[in-house]
Amino acid sequence: MPLFPTDAAIREVGLRDGLQSIQRVLPTQRKREWIRDAYQAGQREIEVGSFVPARLLPQLADTAELVAFAKTLPGLFVSVLVPNLRGAERAFETQADLLLVPLSASREHSLANLRKTPDEVVAEVARIRAARDASGAKTLIEGGIGTAFGCTIQGRVEESEVLRCMQALLDAGADRVSIADTVGYAGPRAVRDLFEKARRIAGERFWCGHFHDTRGLALANVYAALETGVARFDATLAGIGGCPHAPGASGNASSEDLAFMLADMGIETGIDISGLLALREKVAQWLEGETLHGALWRAGLPKSFAQHAASAALTA
């Protein structure tokens, strides 16, 4: 039986993947409060927004201001999503710690969503890498491979194509690569198979798994990924989010449920689950009327949970 990582990180992407799929614009002051409370609850990686044109995603127009605020919190690793070189230049200027460039392994989804082929995205990553090296910026570049388990337009996506894209991203100069089940098609066995192969290609540069809970399998998929040694996962508070180009794809892995599962497994995340649940309550009020997800907030932590988690960590 495989061992598990002793530590894992949850990257909170609710402020980007979550809020971009919600029509209402959350005021910047609220987002700062979210970032601050998440930090105080122990979260140390947050994707605060996207550098995309404000006319496309007005909800995320304050990303530069949020990066600046997040950078004032010691030890917080601040990510942004960028679709192209223009966005990457803003990430360099704001000194974000990491920028994620999304690539869609499904050619049809890529053309519909990004208006580029996967290889055109790879070429853009090469330009971003060149610009980063020329500028002296320290921002890490992550190539995030989406629709890695299929998509609603094309259907099946071959594993070999995902791995080809991964190698191409690394060759183009991506510091990190990650795999996303954008539309919630993945099951745990497929995750284990693909993640094992991805680890063989990218080693420690395989950075993160991103799962949607569309068919209830997000946490099973995280568990399968942990078995391959991957120890970083995107998640959103209250499981908010979806994909505007993937009908029915609503719901990321919920940060608080994931934090619970990891703690129950004795895997250290540094997160205070009660603090996260308190923040969830606050964000749920701000987003009243939106569809929220997750199970732990309703059920609460098990009795004697602290004692159990401590003992699990000792035997981990």
Added chain:
Amino acid sequence: MPLFPTDAAIREVGLRDGLQSIQRVLPTQRKREWIRDAYQAGQREIEVGSFVPARLLPQLADTAELVAFAKTLPGLFVSVLVPNLRGAERAFETQADLLLVPLSASREHSLANLRKTPDEVVAEVARIRAARDASGAKTLIEGGIGTAFGCTIQGRVEESEVLRCMQALLDAGADRVSIADTVGYAGPRAVRDLFEKARRIAGERFWCGHFHDTRGLALANVYAALETGVARFDATLAGIGGCPHAPGASGNASSEDLAFMLADMGIETGIDISGLLALREKVAQWLEGETLHGALWRAGLPKSFAQHAASAALTA
């Protein structure tokens, strides 16, 4: 990395674990339709009810009639739950294929719920076994160990106590033993650890895993159990059910989501998922106003799913 079973069985327990926690009484004719449709969708193991006094669970008062009907469907394996020898005798009379005697590994939960200590339940199983052998009935006896991962009254339940109960049940003459996370406290690592040890004690007589989705981990727990070679799981259509003695424990693993996960993994269940989804729609109408669960019914099957599942089964 561990291999997975090539085949797995979903035991539908919605008619028992599901309906017992719902106030309304579903007419016998509806239940027969449920059993027939489940059978037509490929389900081959159904727990049709409990032999408990009708004043306690009027919802399940028609269990004998349902056993008789279910036994007319060729190849359907018909289970019932019984709390004691009196109930077991009714199971023998009706020629149920299997009776499950619940035992609670949490002493406090056992006293509150069953008004017996775990060892008193073991003694009852010994009496049931003696009666079965004397009667010549062919009904298999399953000892189902509940609250195996803790309970809301006592909190922590030690693994050693669960395994002690398992050995005692086997020694008392149980043909099968199973493990249930009655209140939804289990995480996948704890499942893997406990199920591995249980397999060492009971081998193929370790029969079934029963998970509640209270904290969103039911399917992750099934996945972890599959890795230990266990290949039979209780589930309820639309995830209905709970535990009247365990607040917040609502929601079993949903049969249709579980069937999807297994098919996605290339594990054969014989279930036609579309047929199961059609039955879910029907049952949802019958139970209008009750809290239902599950994700697949909303999202639907992935595009190209049939092709993917067939290919997964080939490489399994």
